[in-house]
Amino acid sequence: MPLNQNGGDSYQARHPECSNARTTINWIPDRLLEIDDGDHSLRIRLVESLEINPHIETKFAALSHVWGDLNALPPLRLLSSNLGQFKNGIEEFKLPKNFIDAAHSRSHNYRRHVAVSCHEGFLERNIDSIPTANVAYSLPAVGEQSASRDGYMIIYDYENPQDVWRMFAINGSKWNTRAWTMQERSLSTRMVHFCRNKIFFECRGCLQSEESEPVQESDIINSTLWPRNPSTSYNELHQHWQLFIGEYTSRNLTISTDRLPAIRSVAEEMASVTGEKYIQFAGMWESNLRHELLWYVSWGRAKHPDVWRAPSWSWAAVDGQVSLWQRDFRNSQQAPPDTLLSYLSLHPFEVLDIDQEYPDLQKASRGFIKVRSLAKRFDRLLKRDASGRGRAFFSYDLTIDEHSNKRETGSYMKVFAYGRLDIEDLSDFDVSPTTPGTFLYLHVNNDARATGIILRAQPHDDTRGPRAWIRIGIATLFLDRSETPISDDVFSHDDTPQVTIIV
Numbered sequence: 001m002p003l004n005q006n007g008g009d010s011y012q013a014r015h016p017e018c019s020n021a022r023t024t025i026n027w028i029p030d031r032l033l034e035i036d037d038g039d040h041s042l043r044i045r046l047v048e049s050l051e052i053n054p055h056i057e058t059k060f061a062a063l064s065h066v067w068g069d070l071n072a073l074p075p076l077r078l079l080s081s082n083l084g085q086f087k088n089g090i091e092e093f094k095l096p097k098n099f100i101d102a103a104h105s106r107s108h109n110y111r112r113h114v115a116v117s118c119h120e121g122f123l124e125r126n127i128d129s130i131p132t133a134n135v136a137y138s139l140p141a142v143g144e145q146s147a148s149r150d151g152y153m154i155i156y157d158y159e160n161p162q163d164v165w166r167m168f169a170i171n172g173s174k175w176n177t178r179a180w181t182m183q184e185r186s187l188s189t190r191m192v193h194f195c196r197n198k199i200f201f202e203c204r205g206c207l208q209s210e211e212s213e214p215v216q217e218s219d220i221i222n223s224t225l226w227p228r229n230p231s232t233s234y235n236e237l238h239q240h241w242q243l244f245i246g247e248y249t250s251r252n253l254t255i256s257t258d259r260l261p262a263i264r265s266v267a268e269e270m271a272s273v274t275g276e277k278y279i280q281f282a283g284m285w286e287s288n289l290r291h292e293l294l295w296y297v298s299w300g301r302a303k304h305p306d307v308w309r310a311p312s313w314s315w316a317a318v319d320g321q322v323s324l325w326q327r328d329f330r331n332s333q334q335a336p337p338d339t340l341l342s343y344l345s346l347h348p349f350e351v352l353d354i355d356q357e358y359p360d361l362q363k364a365s366r367g368f369i370k371v372r373s374l375a376k377r378f379d380r381l382l383k384r385d386a387s388g389r390g391r392a393f394f395s396y397d398l399t400i401d402e403h404s405n406k407r408e409t410g411s412y413m414k415v416f417a418y419g420r421l422d423i424e425d426l427s428d429f430d431v432s433p434t435t436p437g438t439f440l441y442l443h444v445n446n447d448a449r450a451t452g453i454i455l456r457a458q459p460h461d462d463t464r465g466p467r468a469w470i471r472i473g474i475a476t477l478f479l480d481r482s483e484t485p486i487s488d489d490v491f492s493h494d495d496t497p498q499v500t501i502i503v
Contacts, residue, residue, distance in 0.1 A: 015205035018205055028058050031049070044089065063099065064184040064188075179258070180262045182247065198211065202225075226266060238285065238288050241270060245315065245323075248263055249322040260281070281314075282310055289351055291324070291445065291448065294445060294474055295322050295323065296322070305317075310367065311355075311366070318423065335483065340491060344446045347496070349373040351370070351371050352372055352499065366503065368503045369502050371499070374442075375440055377439065380439075381454070382413075383395060394419055394475070396419040397417075400416060401413055417490070418486060419454050419473050420450075440455040442500055449476065451476050453475070457469055466501055469500060469501065
């Protein structure tokens with residue numbers, strides 16, 4: 001396993017995708033633990049990056065781990081009150097065992113500094129306590145110059161059959177269920193994983209264990225590590241970001257408001273390559289909003305957080321597993337004339353304005369986005385049987401009452417789109433309001449599975465400016481993934497785009 005500095009040059013030559021060649025940032029954390037074992041005794045002290053000579057390249061290793069039960073075993077924490085004491089030195093017995101093991105590991109592998117970012121801990125395995133079988137073997141001599149070799153292998157029973165899959169040893173760990181550790185793993189150049197039964201080395205070019213098994217097909221497929229190959233296109237980076245968010249939102253956070261900060265470093269690395277604007281308070285890319293606005297809850301039930309965290313049009317506004325992935329199924333550029341798809345292509349979705357980088361939480365319009373696109377007001381959302389064709393995903397009808405003077409019969413409700421709500425347990429008032437035109441279908445993308453978003457009107461005071469809308473779901477104007485519209489005349493040449501503000 002290439003764990004020491006001696007093989008660094010040859011390693012970089014063989015693994016160009018593991019370098020950060022697309023950026024010129026020589027970054028180190030604000031604070032590091034400096035490790036010194038010059039006289040065979042481990043000395044650890046806290047240093048600040050400003051104290052390190054900027055003309056000397058500083059290499060460091062980071063310890064990514066799970067705290068565990070903070071109430072049962074409170075960890076040693078850096079506070080303003082003990083900052084000076086930590087700079088003078090940290091006594092070894094005060095540190096958790098995995099901190100000490102990391103310090104010893106780094107001192108033996110030529111890394112003087114460790115960054116601690118808060119695996120389930122380091123390897124704890126006593127081979128004497130595991131039922132094993134020692135199998136002796138002998139390798140015959142090959143050719144005249146070689147001699148026969150004797151040896152043995154240890155065979156033992158895994159507690160979990162999935163442990164034989166090396167990706168499960170890492171991906172199936174508790175450490176891999178935490179949201180913060182995804183960013184730590186994604187941006188690391190090289191990693192040593194101390195798992196329950198093995199030690200693994202991982203980078204963008206290989207995954208090796210201490211037992212040197214042959215490469216398995218599943219080992220190669222890993223969307224967690226952020227791509228750094230100079231040949232990776234901007235479009236591929238956006239696709240990787242969309243897959244990244246899907247994996248990230250399935251993970252757990254102790255503090256709900258960390259949902260956006262815990263991926264900010266990944267966004268900063270992507271922005272340093274593409275030069276595109278990242279909307280920090282929404283977790284989305286301004287240049288790709290036509291796709292990212294069509295996010296949806298992909299698994300389980302979502303809920304709103306207790307406090308405002310992001311605007312309603314952002315995936316970060318809900319707690320739940322989210323998907324940004326939208327594959328194009330239709331081609332509006334080649335649509336036959338006088339069809340709905342051709343009408344839609346005449347008026348593309350455009351962003352006119354976005355709130356400041358840090359929204360004022362006291363304002364009702366915080367985190368707004370102003371867009372221009374085709375839109376249609378409608379009256380009701382009706383839940384339908386999910387057993388119908390395509391209705392398991394889009395289980396609501398978006399309906400218009402074409403004869404408002406005969407609302408009591410309900411027989412003139414026209415369905416023009418199918419919808420999917422972000423939060424399934426909305427109140428009856430939210431889906432069947434008494435005020436006509438409470439809902440708005442806003443068209444976003446002609447070609448994707450979902451074509452637009454469902455908005456609900458905010459309570460409006462005429463003296464406080466234009467009406468604002470809140471996103472509550474996504475919708476499609478087409479049957480399944482075809483070009484067949486649900487309603488032929490929902491939009492026509494007579495329709496013009498309107499300006500909409502979403503908060």
